[in-house]
Amino acid sequence: MELPVISNTPSESEGGGCSSSGCGTAPDALGHLPDHIRAKVQDHPCYSEEAHHYFARMHVAVAPACNIQCNYCNRKYDCSNESRPGVVSELLTPDQAIKKVLAVAAEIPQMTVLGIAGPGDPLANPGRTFETFEQLSARAPDIKLCVSTNGLSLPQYVDEIAKHNIDHVTITINCVDPEVGAKIYPWIYWENKRIFGIEGAKILIEQQQKGLQMLTDRGILVKVNSVLIPGVNDEHLKEVSKIVKAKGAFLHNVMPLIAEPEHGTYYGIMEQPEPTPEMLQDLQDACAGDMAMMRHCRQCRADAVGLLGEDRGDEFTLDKIDVMDVDYEAAMVRRKEVHDSIIEQLEAKRGNAKPKAEELGIPAESRPVLMAVAGKNGVVAEHFGHAKEFLIYEASPAGVRFISHRKTELYCGGMDSCGDGDVVDAGATESLLDRNIRILEGCEVVLCSKIGYEPWAKLEAAGIAPNGEHAMEPIEDAVLAVYKEIAATGKLLPAVDSKKVA
Template sequence: MSQQPFTISLDSLMTPIDFEAMKTAATSGGCSTSSCGSSAKPDDLDEATWDKIKDHPCYSEEAHHYFARMHVAVAPACNIQCNYCNRKYDCANESRPGVVSEKLTPDEARRKVITVANTVPQFSVLGIAGPGDACYDWKKSQATFAAIAREIPDVKLCISTNGLALPDRVDELANMNVDHVTITINMVDPEIGAKIYPWIYFNKKRYTGVEAATILHQRQMLGLEMLVARGILVKVNSVMIPGVNDEHLIEVNRWVKERGAFLHNVMPLISDPAHGTHFGLTGQRGPTAMELKALQDKLEGGAKLMRHCRQCRADAVGLLGDDRGQEFTLDQLPEAVVYDPSKRAAYREIVAEERGDHVRAKEKAIAAVKENAGDGHSILVAVATKGGGRINEHFGHAREFQVYEASTKGVAFVGHRRIDAYCMDGFGEDATLDATIAALEGVTHVLCAKVGDCPKDMLTAAGIEATDAYAYEYAETAISALYAATASDAGQTKAVA
């Protein structure tokens, strides 16, 4: 196994950082920060596109280990109704699009963004994702972006929209240097769309049924084409609704690829009756983790997939999977704020070193897995991590697992499984562990920094091997070693048979 990461590591990404110590650790050996930064660029991306996505946690799976996003809830008005959405429900511990604890004015958003930028050095992207539609509630979105661009000019600006009002805003978005836009597209067939959208409000008139879905579809395609023509990267979000649009999303993927979408993110329907949504109240179920993975696997070869989405709240702050929004409520913000760029600059300098090392380790691990893949077997491995791409979280403290697949194709991140933490105040909860085991459907191994004997035995009884033998390794490095061991076991089993 490789050595543990440098003393001031990315293991504590969201805690105060000793930047001088970090600099000393990063410059004590290895490649320079400039060469490491460029070494992470995939071969299939041009430099201009790489520069846009390299620090964007939603557009780059690799970047999401290191960089944080922030959503400001300045756009509450919406021009469509979705059967999976109810913006009136809020739970501070819930991660779901459209959910916010506080709505902000543009000036309140400015204070909040600067406070976060001074506190969270991983912050790289500011997004407006509602809680309504950012392109429909445009004046507030525009004013917020203008204020932040003046004070933090290097932050990336990102907007999410249902697409209905998007064509009217493309020119302004381009002029404001917004180079990332997410459009939620759940259908390209209005007959299916009518099952998802009860109504839309367009040109001062309410439309329903197939007519509403037809208008929405046409506007979404037009907006997508206009953005791509201006060089703006587009991520398409689609909600997978079993029995409604699950198989149809294959067609959606084809359409958005043909029109130049950069990423396609297929998300599971969240359908809890407590949320008060139409689908929740009528019993429409969401997909299982394995059903979602099966659909995503079918889409491979089409538009490039995003698999690391956390279906963030409209007021999310921090790394994906580690929302710190409740630390930055209005009552906790200072009245007067001045942006200090030093912490963010120091963090980026150190991360360049770690990312370069991670990329090289990942490439080596993938090559090793392909070399050991002669028998064609595959394994799903769940990793407990705080960030940095390393196995650095205690099993009992984990609130999600990142899931990787090792196969003849190498090692690939395929999704995440959200759970409740097993340990509360030092004690484990068997009921929580039962739910965790259910959430780990299809997973054969769990890798964590530490795991107790009791949960380890219960996982073993469920056919899941949990181990802390690879603590603080890069996930891909550990999975490569694990795959080699399982390949050897598989070969011995065949030989005995």
């Protein structure tokens, strides 16, 4: 039996990538974990880089209020056009949320995780949040429960979190220095009053650190999210990573700032620069050490449904689920069959050793190469012009590792060629195709299932080699095969210094 294919629609999805070595909770990185921890993460798409190929998550938007203001946040409660945290199309009551969860879980049996992440802060809405968790535990005990919080109210609710068997908590920690925090948080709402600047940031940091320690002392897995803000906390996040690791955080997710002016955030209006992909990768690598780093995050909406990198929320609006006939007891039987099948095959996959670089004839001194992949469900499966994101992998003598994803814009309206007639002009100075190629800067190869003549030529002109020869192959196998082909040309070896030779 093959691994189930999870679709965005009955025939289409956006996918994600995972790594076989060197990054996050990749397949071989799960082996060292105790059984009880591995059981918590192996089917959690956020906590396991491998799992997000096969398991889905959903968020329910039951928490509208927030107790802090972040310069990168502008909550929107009726927006379907933006894909970022704090945005939802519909606010839900706890009863509506449960109805929606049962409908999604029955329709998408690979859905394993229910999270409450906003659009405000779940712990600033404790009644709505914990009522939702309580009902869900009774109605759908097979679903993992998660909560995401800024941490200000966390210490007072740790016992409640433990009571509801919430095994996974995400805390957004952007700093451990109040002076840095004052540049990120204009104010917090604490003990019935608004506190500004450094004083407010100091209270927030103290509460975050106290809550983190309390959670890890209880054996609850904690993922720490940090927003990388160039010129504000970029260097400081290395210290954040050391401290949260020392307190027992399981995973650190360093995310890029989203600061588009149209989103209406303070940073967007003030034209705060977003980090480049190279800046993000360098900081993630610097923070990694022997702590697991999450690199496959998609910075989901507060009402996201489906695989990471996709959103099937439109299929499960309140008017649509009202007419669904859900037999959840029957659905649980099917869900268990699907989960067990996936886990069984993933465990078998972990037992298959990947070939070492020397076995493939790749010299140990070869330099690493970045490759962009138009993939979904773990295979090279997207047409270049149909990809809404590219998965960035690094191939080196140490193996293949997933680095990040880069969002692009769909520019192709045709099925095969993506020629001139299919490219939509995005403005007077740069077409969508040109923009997408610019986003792939730093990559030396693009792997996709098909590619038209015009993008092929433009990629080559930009110094990026297009490759459509590995369609429907597993991503890591395809990346390694291309790396081997490049190695055979000698282009991976360090250049010889002619002065030293002389």
